[in-house]
Amino acid sequence: MADVLKQVPVREQDPEVRAKNFEEVCLGYNQEEAMDEATRCLECKNAKCIAGCPVAINIPDFIREVKKGNIEEAYKVISRSSALPSVCGRVCPQESQCEERCIRGIKGEPVSIGKLERFVGDYALEHDIKPEGAKEKKNHKVAVIGSGPAGITCAGDLAKMGYDVTVFEALHELGGVLVYGIPEFRLPKHKVVAKEIGKVKELGVKFETNVVIGKSVTIDQLIEEEGFEAIFIGSGAGLPMFMGIPGENANGVFSANEYLTRSNLMKAFDSSYDTPLAAGKKVAVVGGGNVAMDAARTALRLGAEVHIVYRRSEEELPARVEEVHHAKEEGIIFNLLTNPKEILVDENGSVKGMRVVKMELGEPDASGRRRPIEIPDSEYEIEVDTVIMSLGTSPNPLIASTTKGLDINRRKCIIAEEENGQTSKAAVFAGGDAVTGAATVILAMGAGKAGAKGIDEYLSNK
Amino acid sequence: MYKIVKAEKLADIIYLMDVHAPRVASHCEPGQFVIVKMDDKGERVPLTICDYDREAGTITIVFQAMGASTTRMAELKEGDSFRDFVGPLGCPSEFVHEDIEELKKKKMLFVAGGVGAAPVYPQVKWLHEHGIEADVIVGSKTKDLLILEKELESVSGNLYITTDDGSYGRSGMVTTVIEDLVKNEGKHYDVCVAIGPMIMMKFVCLLTKKLELPTIVSMNPIMVDGTGMCGACRLQVGDEVKFACVDGPEFDGHLVDFDQAMTRSRMYKTEEGRKALKLQEGDTHHGGCGVCGGDN
Numbered sequence: 130m131a132d133v134l135k136q137v138p139v140r141e142q143d144p145e146v147r148a149k150n151f152e153e154v155c156l157g158y159n160q161e162e163a164m165d166e167a168t169r170c171l172e173c174k175n176a177k178c179i180a181g182c183p184v185a186i187n188i189p190d191f192i193r194e195v196k197k198g199n200i201e202e203a204y205k206v207i208s209r210s211s212a213l214p215s216v217c218g219r220v221c222p223q224e225s226q227c228e229e230r231c232i233r234g235i236k237g238e239p240v241s242i243g244k245l246e247r248f249v250g251d252y253a254l255e256h257d258i259k260p261e262g263a264k265e266k267k268n269h270k271v272a273v274i275g276s277g278p279a280g281i282t283c284a285g286d287l288a289k290m291g292y293d294v295t296v297f298e299a300l301h302e303l304g305g306v307l308v309y310g311i312p313e314f315r316l317p318k319h320k321v322v323a324k325e326i327g328k329v330k331e332l333g334v335k336f337e338t339n340v341v342i343g344k345s346v347t348i349d350q351l352i353e354e355e356g357f358e359a360i361f362i363g364s365g366a367g368l369p370m371f372m373g374i375p376g377e378n379a380n381g382v383f384s385a386n387e388y389l390t391r392s393n394l395m396k397a398f399d400s401s402y403d404t405p406l407a408a409g410k411k412v413a414v415v416g417g418g419n420v421a422m423d424a425a426r427t428a429l430r431l432g433a434e435v436h437i438v439y440r441r442s443e444e445e446l447p448a449r450v451e452e453v454h455h456a457k458e459e460g461i462i463f464n465l466l467t468n469p470k471e472i473l474v475d476e477n478g479s480v481k482g483m484r485v486v487k488m489e490l491g492e493p494d495a496s497g498r499r500r501p502i503e504i505p506d507s508e509y510e511i512e513v514d515t516v517i518m519s520l521g522t523s524p525n526p527l528i529a530s531t532t533k534g535l536d537i538n539r540r541k542c543i544i545a546e547e548e549n550g551q552t553s554k555a556a557v558f559a560g561g562d563a564v565t566g567a568a569t570v571i572l573a574m575g576a577g578k579a580g581a582k583g584i585d586e587y588l589s590n591k
Numbered sequence: 592m593y594k595i596v597k598a599e600k601l602a603d604i605i606y607l608m609d610v611h612a613p614r615v616a617s618h619c620e621p622g623q624f625v626i627v628k629m630d631d632k633g634e635r636v637p638l639t640i641c642d643y644d645r646e647a648g649t650i651t652i653v654f655q656a657m658g659a660s661t662t663r664m665a666e667l668k669e670g671d672s673f674r675d676f677v678g679p680l681g682c683p684s685e686f687v688h689e690d691i692e693e694l695k696k697k698k699m700l701f702v703a704g705g706v707g708a709a710p711v712y713p714q715v716k717w718l719h720e721h722g723i724e725a726d727v728i729v730g731s732k733t734k735d736l737l738i739l740e741k742e743l744e745s746v747s748g749n750l751y752i753t754t755d756d757g758s759y760g761r762s763g764m765v766t767t768v769i770e771d772l773v774k775n776e777g778k779h780y781d782v783c784v785a786i787g788p789m790i791m792m793k794f795v796c797l798l799t800k801k802l803e804l805p806t807i808v809s810m811n812p813i814m815v816d817g818t819g820m821c822g823a824c825r826l827q828v829g830d831e832v833k834f835a836c837v838d839g840p841e842f843d844g845h846l847v848d849f850d851q852a853m854t855r856s857r858m859y860k861t862e863e864g865r866k867a868l869k870l871q872e873g874d875t876h877h878g879g880c881g882v883c884g885g886d887n
Contacts, residue, residue, distance in 0.1 A: 301675040301677070344618065367819060371825075378827060380854060380857070387823045390820065395815065477854070525818065525837075
C-alpha cells in the first residue's frame with residue numbers, strides 16, 4: 130500500500146504528445162486504482178465533502194461501494210443526485226468544493242473524489258447501467274429551455290419524478306456549453322457527453338433541436354398554445370464581451386466563443402468537416418479564466434505558439450489550478466501583469482500585432498482581488514497574427530425581451546429565487562448562467578436541481 | 592430532419608428549394624433569415640428567407656453554390672432532407688411593425704443585386720399584400736443569371752431590370768438606374784432598401800447619401816451560430832459595434848462601414864476556396880491551385 134497521505138496518481142497523456150492531438154489529457158483511474166484510492170476515504174460521519182457539493186452527492190456512500198468493488202451500486206448512489214457524473218468528474222472545480230473540505234486534506238492530499246466520480250460515471254456508460262426512472266407518470270407537460278448542464282439536470286430530475294418533459298435546444302447538437310465550449314481533450318463529446326445525455330433520454334425526456342426560444346416560438350406561446358404547464362429556462366450566458374480597443378474588428382480577432390465553437394461544435398480541427406478555422410501561427414489569448422485556457426490549448430493543438438495575456442498576476446488567475454498546470458506543461462507562455470491597449474492591423478485588415486502595457490497590483494477592489502494599475506511608459510508591442518478575446522460572457526437578452534413579465538437585472542440576468550428557481554412570472558423558473566452570469570457546470574446543475582424541485586412543488590399544489 | 596419538397600435550379604449555380612420547417616414558417620417575417628446545415632459535416636449556412644407558406648409549413652431558400660457546403664447542398668433533390676434548419680433568426684424588416692396607413696404615404700424603392708432578389712421578394716410581396724406598391728430595381732450580370740423576374744413582376748409597382756452587359760432590360764449598374772429614375776425620370780422615393788453583394792450596397796449607399804435618400808441594407812457577413820454567441824458577424828455601424836445576427840441583419844446603410852465588412856467577409860476566402868477545390872477535384876487535388884499546398 131502506498132503512502133496514505135498521497136493520492137493514487139492518475140495517468141495522463143504525455144504533455145509533448147498531447148500538445149499535438151485532441152485526445153483526452155487525463156486518462157482516469159482503472160478499477161484497481163479507483164479501489165485503492167477509495168480506501169483513503171475515512172467515511173466521516175459528519176461528512177463535510179457533501180456540503181461542498183452543489184448537488185449534494187452522498188460522497189462517503191458512493192466511495193464505500195467503490196471500496197467494495199460494487200461500482201454499479203456506487204453509480205446508483207451518485208445518480209440519485211447527479212445526472213452527469215462522467216462530466217462532473219472531469220470539469221468540476223473539486224479542489225474548491227468537495228475535496229477542499231476533505232478531512233484527509235488537512236494532513237496530506239484530499240481523497241481524489243473527482244477522479245473517483247469520473248471512474249464510476251464512465252463505468253456506468255461502458256456497462257450501460259441505467260438510472261432509475263419514474264415509478265408512475267404525472268400528467269403534466271414541462272418545457273426546459275436549453276440542453277446545457279442546468280437544463281439537462283432539471284429535465285432528468287423532473288423525468289425521474291414522472292413529468293412529461295421536452296427540452297428545446299437552439300443549436301444543432303445537445304449539451305450546450307459541454308459541446309460548444311469545453312474542448313474534446315477535456316471532455317470527449319461522443320464517448321461522454323452524448324452518452325450521458327442518452328441516459329436522460331432513456332428516462333423519457335424528449336428533445337427538440339434547432340428551436341430558438343424567442344424566435345421560433347416564445348415562452349408565452351409554449352404555455353398558451355402548446356400546453357406546457359411550467360417552464361425552466363436554462364439558456365446560459367452566451368454573448369461574448371469585447372474590450373472596445375482599436376483594431377478589434379480586424380481579421381484574426383476572435384471571441385473565445387467563436388474560436389471554440391468552430392473547433393468544438395463544428396469540428397474545424399478535423400479537415401473532413403466543412404467549417405474552417407484560421408487557427409493562427411502566433412496567438413494571444415486575452416483573459417485568464419477556464420475558457421481562456423481552453424482557447425489557448427486548442428490553438429496550441431492547431432499548431433500555434435500561444436501566449437496568455439492577463440492583466441493580473443498568477444495568483445489571481447480565475448482558471449482552475451489543474452488547467453493552468455496542464456497549459457504550462459503543454460508549453461503555453463504566460464504574459465502576466467500585461468494588458469492590451471490596441472490591436473495592430475496590416476494593410477490587408479489582418480492582425481499583425483498587439484500593443485500592450487505592463488501592470489502592477491494596487492489595493493484590493495470590490496471583487497477582493499488587488500486592482501491592476503498601468504505602469505506609466507511601459508507600453509510595448511508583441512507580434513501576433515491572431516487574438517482571442519476571452520473576457521467573459523453575458524446572458525442573451527432574447528428570451529427576456531420576448532417574454533411578458535419576466536424581470537431581469539441590470540446585468541441582463543434573469544431574476545430567480547435561489548432555492549426553487551421561481552422567476553417574476555408565474556409558471557416560469559430559471560437557473561444556471563442565465564441567472565448568475567457565467568459560472569461553472571456544477572453550479573448550473575445545482576440550479577437545475579433547485580428548478581426541478583420548484584416546478585414539482587408548483588405543479589403539485591396547482 | 593427537414594424535408595425538401597421542391598428543388599429547382601434557377602440559373603448557373605443558383606438554386607431554389609422549398610423546405611418543410613413548420614416552426615420557422617409559422618413565425619417568420621420578411622427580413623429574417625435561417626441557418627441550414629445539410630449533414631453532420633456541413634457548415635451552418637445563413638440564408639435569407641425568400642418566401643414562406645404558413646399553411647404548408649414550408650420556407651423557400653435561394654442559394655449560390657460557392658463554398659464547400661453550398662456546393663454539396665446543390666446536389667440535394669426533392670425528397671432529400673436537411674439535417675438542421677433553424678430560424679427565423681434576426682429581426683424582421685422595420686416596416687413590418689410600422690402603421691400601415693403611415694406606410695402607405697411612403698414611396699419605397701427596392702434595389703436587388705444578383706441573389707439579393709431572393710430576400711427582396713418577400714418584402715415587396717408583404718407590402719403588396721398590404722396594399723402598398725413598391726418600385727423594384729433588379730440588377731444582374733447577364734440575362735441568364737436573372738432570377739425571380741416573374742415573381743417580382745406580380746408584386747411590384749414598377750419593375751426595372753438592368754444587366755451589366757446589356758443582354759436584357761436596361762444596361763449598366765443598379766446605381767445608374769437609381770440616378771436615372773430620380774434625376775431624369777422625376778421619381779421621388781422616401782426610403783430605399785438595397786440588398787445584394789456588399790460592393791453593390793456600398794455604392795448604392797454612396798449614391799443615396801448624395802440624393803439624401805434614407806437607405807436600409809441587409810448584411811450577410813460570416814456567421815457561425817446566428818444567435819449572438821460567437822460575434823463573427825460583428826460590424827461597425829456608426830460608432831457602435833453590432834452583431835448582424837441579432838441586431839440585424841438590416842441596418843441604416845449610411846452608417847455601415849462597408850470597407851471593414853468586406854475585409855471581414857474575405858477572412859475565409861482562401862480556406863473556403865481550398866475546400867471547394869478539394870471537393871471538385873477529389874483525390875486528384877494535389878495543390879494545383881497554387882494556394883493550398885496540397886493537403887498540408
